[in-house]
Amino acid sequence: MYNLLISAAAAIVALLVVTLAAHLPWWAGVLVATVVFLACFLLIARIITKKLEAIMEPAMKDIQAQRFEKGIRDLKSALVYGKWQIYVEGQINSAIGMVYFVRREFQTAFPYLEKGFFKNWVTMGMLAVTYMKRNKPDLMKQTFEKAVMASPKESLLWALYGYCLNEIGETVKACEVLAKGVAKLPGDENLKQNLELLREGKKMKMKGYGEMWLQFHLESLATIQKQQMAAMGGGRRRFVRK
Template identity: 70%
Template sequence: MYNLLISAGTAIIVFILLKFAFHLPWWGSILIALPFFLGSFLLISRIVTKKLEAIMSGAMKDIQAQRFEKGLRELKAAFKYGKWQIYVTGQINSTIGMVYYVKRDFSNAFPYLEKGFFKNWVTMGMLAVTYMKRNKRDKMKDTFEKAVVASPKESLLWSLYAYCLSDGGDNGKAKEVLERGLKKLPGDEKIKQNLQLLNDGKKMKMKAYGDMWLQFHLESIGTIQKQQMAAMGVKRRIIRK
């Protein structure tokens, strides 16, 4: 990472000057050089972050306005900052993968999601669902495990994990996952309700998670349309002859 190399180089130069030009003891030179390393690292990080925020903001505005291709081009242009700061490339991959996934362009979403940021639980969930749809259940479980370790306080993530297990006929493991979720989120009503449904031999219900659940595309188009109509208070009118 350029940031780390530049900051370390700055600190080394300061150390050499203090040690050999000013004849300070090595420990004193290190103590003075360390703030130069931290200051340089934070300054460069701030500059790179601001540039990324500007690119991301413009790209998301285009995407929200349905100018997907333009927005995606802008996001891909941000890869040039990946060499400057740690995790930047992964975060950009996650964002691009999410855009493709939400568009239902799953084939293009997959390679970006695979290289995404492990702390982005939404895109990790999308990757796990993709593995499930490709019948790679071991990879699905591994991905979910990484996600819940990195983001243990996300109710939907635990329920999504259990839902995918239950959908594959593994209700026992699904209940274990929900029980683990309750240990991290004691009193979470959505997880409790789904655990009770599985204990009663019924299917899990994810409607309570709203649009956050729908973005994983595990509901049929008809079901999504019905839920959206219900949310808007639209009722089917009965025409009497």
């Protein structure tokens, strides 16, 4: 990353100046070099963050307003700063991949999700779902394991992991995963309920997670519409007789 390289170069110059030119003790040179490194690193990081904010904030507003093409184009333009700051490229790729995935453009989303940020549990979940649909269970499990390690307090992530394992026929493993989730989140009723359902040989119920669950596109459109109708009372108005 350019930031690290520039900061390290400035620190080395400071060390040489202090120890060789100023003839001060080596520990003084190390102290000055450390201060210079941190100052340069933080300054460059601040500059890059400001530049990214100037691009990312309008881009996300465009996406929320369903101006997808413009928003994605702006997000892609921010990739030039990926070489300057650690994790920047992964975060931008995650954002782009999520937009494509939510729009059901799975083929286009995949390479961006692959290069996404490992601490973005939503896009890691999307990547794992993609591996499952591509019949790559080992990669699916590896992705989920990395995600739950980085984000162990996300209930939906544990439930999604268990759901996908159950979908590929590994119900015992799914129960183990949900049990781990319950251990991390002992008060989570969604995880407890789904663990019991799997142990009873029943299908998991994910509607408790609302819109967050639907973005993974694991429910058919017909099922989603049925759930929405049920939430509205089957589309029928109930009249109270006096």
